[in-house]
Amino acid sequence: MITCVVDYVIDPDKIADFEEFGRRWMQLVNQHGGTHHGYFLPAEGASDRALALFSFPSLAAYEDYRSLFGQDPDFVEADRIRDxxxxxxxYDRTFMRPLMP
Structure with missing residues (x-):
């Protein structure tokens, strides 16, 4: 399994837009073979940082999902919300592997 951690710098005045963007991407990840662990939004402290975590069974499965970017209309629409x-x-992406008990 591989987990993608996305560290966002967001506009704090546009949290509602970011939440809409996040809901769309959670659906897309889950529909295309991944498991979305959620978006983590500011509560206290810095108000311009957010995180997203999602996993795929392998890097190859993630790459299959990524091949839809810019091609699939649902992916294009989700990016349009952000843009x-x-x-x-x-944003920055980091790929991690879990250490489980």
Whole structure:
């Protein structure tokens, strides 16, 4: 299993747009073979940071999912929410593997 951790810098005035963006991506990940663990939004402290965590059974499965970016209309629409609202200022992806008990 591989887990993608996405660290976002967001516009704190556009949290509602970011939540809409996040709901769409949670659906897409789950529909295309992954498990979305959720988005984690500001509660206290820095108000411009958010995280998302989702897993795929393998890097190859993640790459299959990524091949739909810019092609599948549902993926294009989800990106449009982000792009048109400007809710995401920057993001970085890190791939991790879990250490389980």
């Amino acid at each position: 048109e609202s400007g809710c995401v200022l920057r």
